Amino acid sequence: MKNRKALLVISFGTSHPDTRKKTIEACEKLIKNNIKNYDFYSAWTSTMIIKKLSKNGEIIEYPSQTLQKLVKIGYKDILIQSLHIINGQEYEKLLEIIKIFRDKFDSIKIGRPLLSKLEDYDEVVDFIEEVTKYDNIENKLDTATLWMGHGTEHTAHSSYAGLEYRLRKREIKSYIGTVEGHPSIEDVIYFMKKDGINKVNLRPFLLVAGDHAKNDMAGQDENSWLNRLKAEGFKVKVHMEGIGEFEKIQNIFLNHTLEALGGIDEQ
Template sequence: MEENYKKTTEKEILAVSFGTSYNDSREKTIGAIELELIKEYPDYEVCRAFTSQVIIDKLQKRDGTKINNVTEALEEAFSKGVKELIIQPTHLLNGYEYMDLADEVKKYKDKFEKLSLAKPLLTDESDFVKVADAIIKMTEVYNKYDTAVCFMGHGTGAAANDVYEKLQYMLFERGYKNYYVGTVEAKPDIDDLIKCVKKGSYGEVVLLPLMIVAGDHANNDMAGNDKESWKKRFEEEGYKVTCILNGLGENSDIRKIFTEHTYSAIRSFKD
């Protein structure tokens, strides 16, 4: 969905993503989530905003593609006369990006009759169960005794970083002892992951992004040819490595969780 879904309405869902300059992955993930929202909530106009100004500027310069930042999108909704506005972030967790978004949205609480900020992917206990189910289902083909399945999360300095350990624990509890969750910018990091994997009797490692979009981190930090990439680090340890460059947004079960969070935000107006 390169442009906002145009519909004359006083009700809008603003899908807010960090953004990515990888066009194919963007439409398979962020675009797919937005199309899911369009399908589930036909009475609402669905619009797009990115939080990364760097990516916004890059897309404008490289492709001539104009994407609003959050402030621009909120101002546009207000100027159009939107009365009911749902903000649906495509963030994985309640980290600094989500908190910054919440602060920005608060500034506009008096400009709309109804304004609600929906939850990110991993919020409630049921979300963790559903995400665990989804990633197990989508990786079942790689679940072999001699294979370690490793997920790369982004990581955050915020308290919400514990979602990775929680998801790890849930996978282990379900018997998936060969599934490991790490992060690229926090803990557990690649060193922690390698230590865990080396305790097992694995010959192969499968790497997947635990991110909505398979963007820069997935293509470079995970699957790149730099000596510090996860792929190269595991290869140096003697493992055969396979990289799967699919963002979570490509998964229909993951997209459904976002639409459910949108529904909860809509219901909040009636409670």
């Protein structure tokens, strides 16, 4: 029987169909179209979102369900690409699932999340610089871009500080903050005021522009970043684009997939 190969792209997921098409599905399509001779599958790691969509009749598989299905079908070689931003809790959860299936396939290769190796940070900072220049095309000294990341209590929280360090080193007028973790919105407000920033382009540093972007970042609640920034005297322009919409980010994920495809079996 012909050796069957499967490509499995795994993301956290989203319950917002508008951003899903522009981000998750756009990344999946690019990877699928560039990986030949592999059958395409996808799965999400958020059980909460999977359950929410199931109530409306849409079936999204959890990674273990998809991998079990691939075993039954008879696939031998599996190529997995994560669409997670950092090597945090969601990615570790994925790795634990993969361990269970390690001996079920001849090989399992894994493409790393967005921010893993040092060169990933440099590529993402290049992306941030491009967007920052677009946001501040007039190059005004009092204007900056603020990116809202998710944040985590996992040790991978240092990823955000690592980005922030590179932005400062390269004197890029962008700031990184997180909803859950460090740097916090209070940290960012302090530094923006210290740097004389008055006008802010507010963007999600999230694959999708879903709940966190629409509520925590730009919601009507007084504790949203939009309203907290306004209360501190900043003029704010909201950009509702998940970073998964940008070709630069999509191509980074694709390159991680291609690198995994040419590499050794992930141990």
